[in-house]
Amino acid sequence: MLSPLRFEPAYAQPTLPVAAASVIRYAAGEEIFAEGDSADHVYELVEGTVRTGRLLRDGRRQIDAFHFAGEAFGFEAGEVRRTTAEAVSEVTVRIVRRRALSDLAARDGQVARQLYQLTISGLQRSQDHVLMLGRRSACERVAGLLLLLADRTGEAAFDLPMSRQDMADYLGLTIETVSRTLTGFLQEGLIALPTVRHVELLDRDALEALCE
Numbered sequence: 001m002l003s004p005l006r007f008e009p010a011y012a013q014p015t016l017p018v019a020a021a022s023v024i025r026y027a028a029g030e031e032i033f034a035e036g037d038s039a040d041h042v043y044e045l046v047e048g049t050v051r052t053g054r055l056l057r058d059g060r061r062q063i064d065a066f067h068f069a070g071e072a073f074g075f076e077a078g079e080v081r082r083t084t085a086e087a088v089s090e091v092t093v094r095i096v097r098r099r100a101l102s103d104l105a106a107r108d109g110q111v112a113r114q115l116y117q118l119t120i121s122g123l124q125r126s127q128d129h130v131l132m133l134g135r136r137s138a139c140e141r142v143a144g145l146l147l148l149l150a151d152r153t154g155e156a157a158f159d160l161p162m163s164r165q166d167m168a169d170y171l172g173l174t175i176e177t178v179s180r181t182l183t184g185f186l187q188e189g190l191i192a193l194p195t196v197r198h199v200e201l202l203d204r205d206a207l208e209a210l211c212e
Contacts, residue, residue, distance in 0.1 A: 021094040032085040032093065039076035041095050045069050048091030049161035052083045053169065063170040065125060066162065068152045072118050088162050133172045136211075141171040142181040143210040146191065150201055157200040 023046070026032055032043065035054050043050075045067050052073060053063035064083060067073045076082065105112040132141055145167060150156060160167075168175045185191045190207055192200040201207060 021096045023092060023094055026087040026091050026093070028087055028089050030087045032087060032091075033074065033081055035081050035084045037081040039074070039079055039081050040098055041074060042072060042098055042101060043074040043085075044072045044094040044096070046092040046094055049088040050085055050091055050093075051088050051162065051166060051170075052085045054083050061169045062172070063166060064129065066166075066170065068161075073122075075119060075122060088166065138171075138173055138177050138181050139184070140210050141173065142167070142178060142185070143190075143207040145171060146185075146199060146201065147204070147207055147211065149199075150204070156204065157198070160197045160199055 021044070026048075032050065033041075047069050049069075050067040050073060051063050052065050052067065053061055055061055065073070066088070073085065101111075101115065105115050132144060136144070149158060149160065162170075164175050164178050167173075168178045171178065173181075182191070182193065185207075186193055188206075190201075190203045192202055194200070
């Protein structure tokens with residue numbers, strides 16, 4: 001049996017353990033950092049949604065993660081960015097120098113533990129994403145993303161922060177397959193779609209059963 005996807009609640013408080021941070025706003029579609037840039041900073045999303053991903057050699061885009069308010073992103077094992085980060089909506093981020101975090105963690109064990117937990121949380125999400133892409137059907141993938149978004153917002157009815165194309169590039173599907181799957185859920189009474197961007201989960205249990 002496939003292991004269930006992890007649906008973690010959004011953080012209520014800042015996750016980066018550094019007070020001295022710059023706050024910057026980005027417009028929807030604006031690039032925050034690019035693949036190949038120096039990984040000198042880490043980021044905490046205060047408001048909005050960010051996508052991270054990369055362009056494949058054949059020109060297709062693969063989104064590896066969506067980041068929501070309260071989450072940290074931009075951690076790298078090396079000195080160079082392996083992905084590009086873009087604002088899906090208007091966003092506000094806190095930016096902290098990577099060296100400042102490392103220096104603080106070296107002096108403060110609690111900060112080191114916080115950074116470790118952030119790293120492990122990101123690794124778990126990456127593992128779940130790989131599992132989903134490798135072994136789950138289109139219905140399971142779309143259901144999993146809807147449940148993820150519901151848990152991030154804490155509501156059964158929510159606005160999709162991303163486009164159908166963003167969903168497809170994250171789920172490893174075509175935009176047509178995503179649209180057909182959502183229509184199927186609608187016809188089966190699992191969801192309601194009052195508008196293109198607004199979703200209501202009508203039968204969460206059935207959606208969760210698809211992901212087990």
